[in-house]
Amino acid sequence: SPPTNYTSQESIWLLGTWESDEPGEGTFPTIKPFRYTEKLHFSHVGQPVINFTFNAFHAESNKPLHRECGFIRIQPGTNKVAFIIAQNSGLVEVEEGELTGNHLKLQSQSLGRISFAKEPHVQQIGRVLQLRPDGKLEQTVSMATDNQPLTQHLHITYTRSS
């Protein structure tokens, strides 16, 4: 059921569980292209905050790969959105951006990482999450690293599973 004290009703379209309908595409100039599946879960506990988990798996072996979890906050009375994210790779990030209807566009504002994070280090992240007219959710992630400018890394679509 939707939260009653929610300050920005518009992003309720995220709530629930989403699963990739077909494998997502992973690319970057320095890596071999790969395919992955992913399950997203967005929930709330009555606060004006969304809790989320993103769990990605190898498309063929089903092995767990990348995992992210965090919180989404909206500045009351505005369309300004913040994502607070922890990733299993040892990266933590704050992304900020705007919610325009069914379209969320975010840019990393700060990145932190464990001292022994794998190189090259990520220097910037851009993310678009949008609910398409066909009811599917689409996510595109770009990143810049120590040696590559901002370039697409991920593209995937999901259907709602609950």
Ligand code: HEM
């Ligand atoms: C490679 C970052 C999400 C799978 C990489 C690299 C970086 C990176 C920095 C190394 C690039 C290089 O060597 O030049 C990120 C960030 C993510 C993210 C910041 C989220 C915001 C994902 C997801 C998957 C994934 C969801 C899905 C399974 C891979 C794979 C490689 C890779 C398979 C290549 C092999 C490897 O280096 O492990 N990623 N990634 N990544 N990423 Fe991601």
